Amino acid sequence: MRTSKRAAGILATGAATAMVGLGALAVPAQADNHVALLSVLHAVPDLTVDVWVNDELTLDDFAPGDLAGPLELPAGTYSVAITASDAVDASAPAIGPVDLALEAGMNYTAAAHLDAAGAPTATLFTNDISTTAPGEGRLTVRHVAAAPAVDVLAGGTAVISGLTNPAENVLNLPAGTVSASVAAAGTTAPVIGPADVNVAEGVNTIVYAWGSLEAGNLALATQTIEGLHSSPSGVPAGEVGLADTSGSSVSPLGVGIGGAILATVLGGALLARRGTRETVRADQR
Amino acid sequence: MRAVPPDEPLGAAGPAPRPLSGAGRGAGPVPAVRRLVLAGLVAVLTVAACSAPTDPAQTGDATVSATDETTTALPDATPPPASVPDVPVRPATGQPAPAAPPPVSLAIADLGIAMPVDPVGVEPDGAMSLPETGERAGWYRYGPAPGGETGAVVVAAHVDTRATGLGEFAKLVDIQPGAQIVLVDSAGTSFTYTVSTTERIAKADVPLDQVFDRAGDRRLVLVTCGGNFDRETGHYVDNVIVTALPAA
Numbered sequence: 057m058r059t060s061k062r063a064a065g066i067l068a069t070g071a072a073t074a075m076v077g078l079g080a081l082a083v084p085a086q087a088d089n090h091v092a093l094l095s096v097l098h099a100v101p102d103l104t105v106d107v108w109v110n111d112e113l114t115l116d117d118f119a120p121g122d123l124a125g126p127l128e129l130p131a132g133t134y135s136v137a138i139t140a141s142d143a144v145d146a147s148a149p150a151i152g153p154v155d156l157a158l159e160a161g162m163n164y165t166a167a168a169h170l171d172a173a174g175a176p177t178a179t180l181f182t183n184d185i186s187t188t189a190p191g192e193g194r195l196t197v198r199h200v201a202a203a204p205a206v207d208v209l210a211g212g213t214a215v216i217s218g219l220t221n222p223a224e225n226v227l228n229l230p231a232g233t234v235s236a237s238v239a240a241a242g243t244t245a246p247v248i249g250p251a252d253v254n255v256a257e258g259v260n261t262i263v264y265a266w267g268s269l270e271a272g273n274l275a276l277a278t279q280t281i282e283g284l285h286s287s288p289s290g291v292p293a294g295e296v297g298l299a300d301t302s303g304s305s306v307s308p309l310g311v312g313i314g315g316a317i318l319a320t321v322l323g324g325a326l327l328a329r330r331g332t333r334e335t336v337r338a339d340q341r
Numbered sequence: 342m343r344a345v346p347p348d349e350p351l352g353a354a355g356p357a358p359r360p361l362s363g364a365g366r367g368a369g370p371v372p373a374v375r376r377l378v379l380a381g382l383v384a385v386l387t388v389a390a391c392s393a394p395t396d397p398a399q400t401g402d403a404t405v406s407a408t409d410e411t412t413t414a415l416p417d418a419t420p421p422p423a424s425v426p427d428v429p430v431r432p433a434t435g436q437p438a439p440a441a442p443p444p445v446s447l448a449i450a451d452l453g454i455a456m457p458v459d460p461v462g463v464e465p466d467g468a469m470s471l472p473e474t475g476e477r478a479g480w481y482r483y484g485p486a487p488g489g490e491t492g493a494v495v496v497a498a499h500v501d502t503r504a505t506g507l508g509e510f511a512k513l514v515d516i517q518p519g520a521q522i523v524l525v526d527s528a529g530t531s532f533t534y535t536v537s538t539t540e541r542i543a544k545a546d547v548p549l550d551q552v553f554d555r556a557g558d559r560r561l562v563l564v565t566c567g568g569n570f571d572r573e574t575g576h577y578v579d580n581v582i583v584t585a586l587p588a589a
Contacts, residue, residue, distance in 0.1 A: 290468045
């Protein structure tokens, strides 16, 4: 196999997480401040490989379409080599070896994939783990396929235009399901999809377009990074003032407009202290 | 939309790529790489359950053997030629686990409250959405459901509305610690909670990250408005917050 100059890629080790089966338990998106998180995506079709990190076999028989990690790694530089799956050591890599410099507190995905011309290569992506707005999710689209520039369509409309291998585009969207398809740039006939992509709240959903247009095996791979959510800005849960505690004469009779007027009068006259905090605990009964 | 270039191509910065032959790299012993899967999973579960930064001690098994000359700034504790632990691998399908069913009703016998619960999100300004009438409660659908493993199930309702006057949650100020609250989810499962604290807190001081916590102990948090009504802003000054823990 030809080795790309940009070669690189993969690696792994560590106590990672298996998202599958953990249900609601979120994987911490943000690493401890002295470690980096690294996932590895295998997006080279038809090629099962072994991955070596610092000359140690780390991923044995790593198959196309699989995602490994995330791994918590102390910040530092790791040497990664990818070999045929029957290699006995890392001395004859198909890709690499390359050095991956990982910074503390960052979240990375190393993808082994094809370049636009179809040669195996690898790219280290930095995943956006910044906080999402309440009610929003993040959609990251990465082009790692042997294909020309593409548009990404949602509901038939291009939301990302002219994405080229190995670029990415990041969108913050209201949480929900997006019917996404991938088409050659400037066209709308899908080469991938349409497929439903769940842009979950507080999650960076990373979709990779991978495979080869020429070989007819273009596909989507998906990685999710949870726990990026933020809290609503408040709970405004009253509109009228009927429950205003500043005027004890406001009673349940104040329902509807009449009550609102009454409350307005009372409340306006009695606008009072703020910042009260009362707590009643079970052990104080 | 902006097209964002990826990180610099590997090898374009920093150390130059090594010779492709890998000359000089010895064929060291192949370590057993599968044995630490379980340890890794246990560590992850522990971390998630505590919602705390990973304790380095828990991931001692997870550090990479980093004795290569290119590695820098590694802790002294990293064992020299340590074997590389195993790595969980899964298909890159990325679909989150199915969420627990949403709550559909809320009952507080002590207060004579029995009301339907609707899933709600956020308003354009980022505030929690609520049903338009105080006769219905809203469950914050981005947070935990009653059947979830962790965190606060948040159910809120208007204390009053222009449409229908006082809401059911106007009674919340009278709830006492020890009162029972029952949520029923769409699968018909009942979840009973016991009130532990009731608070009235100025909205500006409400610890929203605690109210909407998704990772801590399982609990139910009821929220409405209370205190004085600010005529100028059209809002109450305080939130009434009731916290209840799963009944034993």
